[in-house]
Amino acid sequence: MFQLITDSTSDLTKEEWTRDGVEVVPLNVEFAGKHFQDRLTLAPDDFYGLLAESEELPKT
Known part of the structure; x- marks a missing residue:
């Protein structure tokens, strides 16, 4: 058995x-x-809205 795990930045949809x-x-x-x-x-x-408004780049 195996489990696929990814982070939320993958291009997979919720579906x-x-x-x-x-x-x-x-x-x-x-x-x-x-x-x-x-x-x-x-x-x-909202992420892209903040990105357009912010003078600083986001940190992860």
């Missing part, structure tokens, strides 16, 4: 994760001193 039984580990992201977990507390669209 693919669920269908294929892939375990997803959220990537930690820091923007201007604020901490987020990718796809849990920071949606992809």
